[in-house]
Amino acid sequence: AQKVTQAQTEISVVEKEDVTLDCVYETRDTTYYLFWYKQPPSGELVFLIRRNSFDEQNEISGRYSWNFQKSTSSFNFTITASQVVDSAVYFCALSEADTGNQFYFGTGTSLTVIP
Amino acid sequence: DTEVTQTPKHLVMGMTNKKSLKCEQHMGHRAMYWYKQKAKKPPELMFVYSYEKLSINESVPSRFSPECPNSSLLNLHLHALQPEDSALYLCASSRTGVVTPASPLHFGNGTRLTVT
Numbered sequence: 555a556q557k558v559t560q561a562q563t564e565i566s567v568v569e570k571e572d573v574t575l576d577c578v579y580e581t582r583d584t585t586y587y588l589f590w591y592k593q594p595p596s597g598e599l600v601f602l603i604r605r606n607s608f609d610e611q612n613e614i615s616g617r618y619s620w621n622f623q624k625s626t627s628s629f630n631f632t633i634t635a636s637q638v639v640d641s642a643v644y645f646c647a648l649s650e651a652d653t654g655n656q657f658y659f660g661t662g663t664s665l666t667v668i669p
Numbered sequence: 670d671t672e673v674t675q676t677p678k679h680l681v682m683g684m685t686n687k688k689s690l691k692c693e694q695h696m697g698h699r700a701m702y703w704y705k706q707k708a709k710k711p712p713e714l715m716f717v718y719s720y721e722k723l724s725i726n727e728s729v730p731s732r733f734s735p736e737c738p739n740s741s742l743l744n745l746h747l748h749a750l751q752p753e754d755s756a757l758y759l760c761a762s763s764r765t766g767v768v769t770p771a772s773p774l775h776f777g778n779g780t781r782l783t784v785t
Contacts, residue, residue, distance in 0.1 A: 598778040599776035661711055
């Protein structure tokens, strides 16, 4: 079973629009960790944000914000005022405390920001 | 700039060749990982070294042979590969052997491998 689901395969937005990337996860652990990574065409996976299961406080960091809701098992990520440099594939990922070395990636959402 | 360095950036090899991918980090991380990523797919875990010992081998064929000479270096030795092994190979490290928000995975730029 897929532990992390990113239903949006591809998204295109016009520059300066806001865009939200959806992520739904599945776990039986009470302690787990959620992450978002960005992968530009260069290939490197860049770590963006992280959250643990005990902290549902939603935060804003610059143009990035995230909405963590345990009730719906969702960890959505929003980019405000998108820029062309935001064009990349974005991966949501889950790590469970019981299997700490396992890092479950979602299938990724390819974001294209059109100038 | 990434703090996990991978060489080479690109590699083309024949099916009878022997080559090695190299990964280096100087962040004092104690766990290092090899991932394989095909186009338009998420990375797939291959191997994990925790405190210089192989802790996870995700049923990877023996034509891929990992080596961790010390806590800063990770190699992936390649021999008799198949064309379907062509992919982006990503190295990662984490501060401890457990991936948490305090110890997230840090990835390198990857090696784009083409097997002809």
